[in-house]
Amino acid sequence: xxxxxxxxxxxxxxxxxxxxxxxxxxxxxxxxxxxxxxxxxxxxxxxxxxxxxxxxxxxxxxxxxxxxxxxxxxxxxxxxxxxxxxxxxxxxxxxxxxxxxxxxxxxxxxxxxxxxxxxxxxxxxxxxxxxxxxxxxxxxxxxxxxxxxxxxxxxxxxxxxxxxxxxxxxxxxxxxxxxxxxxxxxxxxxxxxxxxxxxxxxxxxxxxxxxxxxxxxxxxxxxxxxxxxxxxxxxxxxxxxxxxxxxxxxxxxxxxxxxxxxxxxxxxxxxxxxxxxxxxxxxxxxxxxxxxxxxx
Amino acid sequence: xxxxxxxxxxxxxxxxxxxxxxxxxxxxxxxxxxxxxxxxxxxxxxxxxxxxxxxxxxxxxxxxxxxxxxxxxxxxxxxxxxxxxxxxxxxxxxxxxxxxxxxxxxxxxxxxxxxxxxxxxxxxxxxxxxxxxxxxxxxxxxxxxxxxxxxxxxxxxxxxxxxxxxxxxxxxxxxxxxxxxxxxxxxxxxxxxxxxxxxxxxxxxxxxxxxxxxxxxxxxxxxxxxxxxxxxxxxxxxxxxxxxxxxxxxxxxxxxxxxxxxxxxxxxxxxxxxxxxxxxxxxxxxxxxxxxxxxxxxxxxxxxxxxxxxxxxxxxxxxxxxxxxxxxxxxxxxxxxxxxxxxxxxxxxxxxxxxxxxxxxxxxxx
Numbered sequence: 001x002x003x004x005x006x007x008x009x010x011x012x013x014x015x016x017x018x019x020x021x022x023x024x025x026x027x028x029x030x031x032x033x034x035x036x037x038x039x040x041x042x043x044x045x046x047x048x049x050x051x052x053x054x055x056x057x058x059x060x061x062x063x064x065x066x067x068x069x070x071x072x073x074x075x076x077x078x079x080x081x082x083x084x085x086x087x088x089x090x091x092x093x094x095x096x097x098x099x100x101x102x103x104x105x106x107x108x109x110x111x112x113x114x115x116x117x118x119x120x121x122x123x124x125x126x127x128x129x130x131x132x133x134x135x136x137x138x139x140x141x142x143x144x145x146x147x148x149x150x151x152x153x154x155x156x157x158x159x160x161x162x163x164x165x166x167x168x169x170x171x172x173x174x175x176x177x178x179x180x181x182x183x184x185x186x187x188x189x190x191x192x193x194x195x196x197x198x199x200x201x202x203x204x205x206x207x208x209x210x211x212x213x214x215x216x217x218x219x220x221x222x223x224x225x226x227x228x229x230x231x232x233x234x235x236x237x238x239x240x241x242x243x244x245x246x247x248x249x250x251x252x253x254x255x256x257x258x259x260x261x262x263x264x265x266x267x268x269x270x271x272x273x274x275x276x277x278x279x280x281x282x283x284x285x286x287x288x289x290x291x292x293x294x295x296x
Numbered sequence: 297x298x299x300x301x302x303x304x305x306x307x308x309x310x311x312x313x314x315x316x317x318x319x320x321x322x323x324x325x326x327x328x329x330x331x332x333x334x335x336x337x338x339x340x341x342x343x344x345x346x347x348x349x350x351x352x353x354x355x356x357x358x359x360x361x362x363x364x365x366x367x368x369x370x371x372x373x374x375x376x377x378x379x380x381x382x383x384x385x386x387x388x389x390x391x392x393x394x395x396x397x398x399x400x401x402x403x404x405x406x407x408x409x410x411x412x413x414x415x416x417x418x419x420x421x422x423x424x425x426x427x428x429x430x431x432x433x434x435x436x437x438x439x440x441x442x443x444x445x446x447x448x449x450x451x452x453x454x455x456x457x458x459x460x461x462x463x464x465x466x467x468x469x470x471x472x473x474x475x476x477x478x479x480x481x482x483x484x485x486x487x488x489x490x491x492x493x494x495x496x497x498x499x500x501x502x503x504x505x506x507x508x509x510x511x512x513x514x515x516x517x518x519x520x521x522x523x524x525x526x527x528x529x530x531x532x533x534x535x536x537x538x539x540x541x542x543x544x545x546x547x548x549x550x551x552x553x554x555x556x557x558x559x560x561x562x563x564x565x566x567x568x569x570x571x572x573x574x575x576x577x578x579x580x581x582x583x584x585x586x587x588x589x590x591x592x593x594x595x596x597x598x599x600x601x602x603x604x605x606x607x608x609x610x611x612x613x614x615x616x617x618x619x620x621x622x623x624x625x626x627x628x629x630x631x632x633x634x635x636x637x638x639x640x641x642x643x644x645x646x647x648x649x650x651x652x653x654x655x656x657x658x659x660x661x662x
Contacts, residue, residue, distance in 0.1 A: 191387040196401075
């Protein structure tokens with residue numbers, strides 16, 4: 001028995017060493033930095049320990065703005081993207097002709113380069129000296145006023161941000177949900193048909209419970225992904241997210257480290273740990289709910 | 297409720313562009329008497345499941361009509377036919393309890409057919425009682441054995457009081473012991489409810505043991521319909537003779553010459569009224585009588601004692617299969633040391649079939 005244990009640890013050694021050096025050690029370091037006041041990574045000095053960094057971050061209006069933005073983004077995009085992905089997957093699952101074509105079309109954003117996606121959104125939303133963008137053309141056509149989606153009011157920018165996020169995360173969700181739907185045994189539907197079950201009831205009582213593990217998986221990973229949002233905001237609004245009022249928590253961490261106001265690893269560590277606490281709490285809540293609602 | 301199939305045909309388009317259409321069910325005509333238990337029997341791929349799907353309405357026939365009693369249900373959707381179907385894998389909803397599973401069909405009813413909650417629960421309890429699973433009502437399907445799941449599936453099919461109950465390979469997912477028990481259970485439930493029941497199986501023993509009538513199918517065509525014993529004793533062709541009975545029938549290449557049946561060199565029987573020709577000869581395992589001067593001389597390969605009777609394994613040059621298996625009563629002692637054993641044949645257990653068409657050729661024994 002001991003011999004076997006020894007061998008198992010030997011086999012695990014490369015992975016353990018790698019994870020220890022590149023994950024556990026840096027994570028512990030972050031935790032340490034977050035309690036060290038005014039830590040300087042160049043001189044490796046600090047002048048005190050305590051909760052000051054947390055207090056600073058939690059009183060920083062930029063951080064509070066970033067938290068607000070992130071929460072709005074999460075609360076809007078996760079349900080909407082999962083819901084629309086479910087609708088599209090149900091549609092894909094019920095069409096016979098041209099199914100592969102539709103599947104490819106819906107999956108395209110996943111394989112498209114981020115810069116190309118940015119370009120598409122530029123054409124859709126950006127105001128240039130020559131045009132107001134396609135969405136504004138549509139708004140004008142219906143008799144509305146042009147809106148500056150990139151440099152304009154907060155709600156317009158937030159709309160673009162949510163729209164973009166939903167659009168980017170959707171293909172993966174559709175992929176997962178179509179395969180989940182396809183793996184439901186057809187006999188359940190045949191049994192339901194013989195019993196004269198209505199379409200709505202088939203969906204709520206059979207389809208949804210059957211794919212509920214996958215739906216919860218998507219919701220949990222969707223929450224985590226949206227809390228980590230940053231690069232999409234840079235693609236849309238440029239690197240100075242604080243000026244645009246569109247910063248996210250991860251963006252704030254980055255700014256604290258490397259941005260114009262950067263060079264504060266202690267503040268960055270404290271805000272990163274606050275993000276971790278938020279994501280952890282939300283995920284635990286999600287898991288508790290899913291344990292009650294996912295039946296097998 | 298009697299069920300009438302009138303020239304029922306189902307063709308499936310070919311997978312490839314050029315290929316012929318596949319005729320899964322070919323010109324079915326038969327009548328299922330009210331309140332009887334019918335076994336649709338055939339090897340896999342013979343179209344028996346398609347026939348079941350046509351009756352319950354999951355498939356539309358290419359041509360032909362289906363009647364339940366005097367109602368033409370050919371174009372009715374499944375939910376309006378009043379059928380209950382038990383799937384081979386039971387198709388119980390895994391996230392619902394037994395009670396919820398049994399209630400499911402009742403909760404689908406709308407308008408005037410809709411029952412109150414109390415009535416639904418009462419009906420579900422009655423159905424559960426019929427299949428003896430009252431004590432399992434709050435379990436999930438995954439917490440039950442295969443046999444219990446089977447009963448739940450039957451209860452769910454019965455709870456709406458269907459006009460016709462259909463079972464698709466009801467016993468194939470159960471182990472041998474449970475299979476025996478469950479097939480008697482199905483027979484009992486069918487008798488208690490009096491619902492016309494059609495079940496599909498590839499297991500001839502299962503079909504013979506509980507059916508009032510069996511329908512033997514091959515490649516979408518009905519070979520023979522009749523009471524199990526009649527079909528066994530009087531098979532219409534070589535396929536039916538081979539398909540029914542365990543151990544299976546022994547088939548020989550034989551010929552009829554001058555009113556006598558010859559297996560190789562052995563003159564085994566007098567067969568009256570048959571023209572001289574080459575034939576297939578089928579002899580049931582119980583059709584052999586060991587006799588010292590018997591006309592059929594076989595090389596003895598082995599004797600298997602089974603207590604009540606004895607199974608004698610022999611070979612014969614004219615036999616189609618490698619070995620011949622005969623079942624004789626334990627009173628007959630076989631000398632294991634002897635190289636050969638001689639048999640006389642019981643005329644009623646010997647069938648002649650045409651060499652090409654494989655249809656039965658009747659003969660007069662004597």
